[in-house]
Amino acid sequence: MPEAEHTHPNVTAPATGDWRAELRAKGYRLTPQRELILAAIEDLGHATPDEVLAHVQERVSSVNASTVYRTLEVLEDLGLVRHAHLSDRAPTYHSVSGHEHFHLKCRGCGQVTSVDVDLASALTDRLADELGFVADIGHLTVFGRCSRCAG
Amino acid sequence: MPEAEHTHPNVTAPATGDWRAELRAKGYRLTPQRELILAAIEDLGHATPDEVLAHVQERVSSVNASTVYRTLEVLEDLGLVRHAHLSDRAPTYHSVSGHEHFHLKCRGCGQVTSVDVDLASALTDRLADELGFVADIGHLTVFGRCSRCAG
DNA sequence: TTGGTTGCAAACTTTTTGCAAGCGT
DNA sequence: ACGCTTGCAAAAAGTTTGCAACCAA
Numbered sequence: 001m002p003e004a005e006h007t008h009p010n011v012t013a014p015a016t017g018d019w020r021a022e023l024r025a026k027g028y029r030l031t032p033q034r035e036l037i038l039a040a041i042e043d044l045g046h047a048t049p050d051e052v053l054a055h056v057q058e059r060v061s062s063v064n065a066s067t068v069y070r071t072l073e074v075l076e077d078l079g080l081v082r083h084a085h086l087s088d089r090a091p092t093y094h095s096v097s098g099h100e101h102f103h104l105k106c107r108g109c110g111q112v113t114s115v116d117v118d119l120a121s122a123l124t125d126r127l128a129d130e131l132g133f134v135a136d137i138g139h140l141t142v143f144g145r146c147s148r149c150a151g
Numbered sequence: 152m153p154e155a156e157h158t159h160p161n162v163t164a165p166a167t168g169d170w171r172a173e174l175r176a177k178g179y180r181l182t183p184q185r186e187l188i189l190a191a192i193e194d195l196g197h198a199t200p201d202e203v204l205a206h207v208q209e210r211v212s213s214v215n216a217s218t219v220y221r222t223l224e225v226l227e228d229l230g231l232v233r234h235a236h237l238s239d240r241a242p243t244y245h246s247v248s249g250h251e252h253f254h255l256k257c258r259g260c261g262q263v264t265s266v267d268v269d270l271a272s273a274l275t276d277r278l279a280d281e282l283g284f285v286a287d288i289g290h291l292t293v294f295g296r297c298s299r300c301a302g
Numbered sequence: 303t304t305g306g307t308t309g310c311a312a313a314c315t316t317t318t319t320g321c322a323a324g325c326g327t
Numbered sequence: 328a329c330g331c332t333t334g335c336a337a338a339a340a341g342t343t344t345g346c347a348a349c350c351a352a
Binding site for chain 4: 027028029031033034062063064065066067070071
């Protein structure tokens with residue numbers, strides 16, 4: 001499959017520093033690894049655990065893969081990052097500092113596009129009205145073909 | 152996570168036998184394994200490769216896991232089965248003999264619900280009109296909370 | 303007979319886990 | 328000092344691959 005490129009460069013708001021307080025409030029500790037991993041995700045926009053690890057290790061080579069997995073879980077619990085499944089393989093994590101969005105993935109060129117959740121409101125409304133189902137659109141990935149590849 | 156139960160028992164149309172011809176037409180061969188694996192998916196409704204293997208092995212213990220993976224790929228190529236990601240782990244395969252549908256997965260109780268693709272037409276239309284993106288709704292899984300678990 | 307298929311074993315990729323040492327608070 | 332965290336190594340889970348024997352056509 002072609003390499004994924006992203007149409008929505010992550011122009012994220014800088015971490016306010018108040019997440020560190022929330023982290024402690026939940027009984028977690030603030031460690032260099034956690035700051036590095038969160039920063040990596042904000043740098044990379046969308047990244048798999050593997051890519052996060054590589055990015056972090058460019059500066060601090062001693063950081064371990066298990067730490068990345070464990071930290072990603074903590075950061076997701078804190079609501080600082082989210083993940084989606086952009087391929088049949090590893091999940092992709094992204095920062096939540098911006099607006100909530102879901103993803104479109106083109107099977108032709110591999111391009112990933114971020115779309116505002118509003119665009120799916122018709123679906124979420126119907127699911128809620130007709131089935132009482134509260135959808136988590138931020139986790140959604142819609143596969144298909146982009147305009148160029150659909151032809 | 153709770154075990155998934157399914158609200159849409161697969162009442163699939165019996166294989167007409169004409170898939171065997173299509174299979175040969177594409178240069179594939181008709182083998183007992185392929186018939187068993189397709190039958191397993193129609194029996195099970197929704198199943199991971201692992202579950203398919205276990206089901207097939209109840210009758211023919213010699214069937215191998217690689218054969219299941221390879222066959223699932225062939226069957227999907229023929230359009231006889233499809234897969235969706237109902238968990239962060241193994242993919243789930245289902246028969247395409249019925250109507251096309253996408254899935255709802257409840258994070259509370261794990262329940263999986265099949266929903267007719269029509270219900271998502273508002274989303275697919277907007278994606279097509281505004282972005283030219285042709286969505287493959289049959290592959291979609293929407294995570295969230297069912298009416299009971301949403302409270 | 304020909305070449306697509308299968309079973310087997312080994313390799314691989316991604317993620318999880320046990321544990322002792324380390325460090326944030 | 329207490330106990331959450333980390334690095335490491337091994338295990339687990341899921342999938343893929345090379346290859347010789349096998350069998351559908």
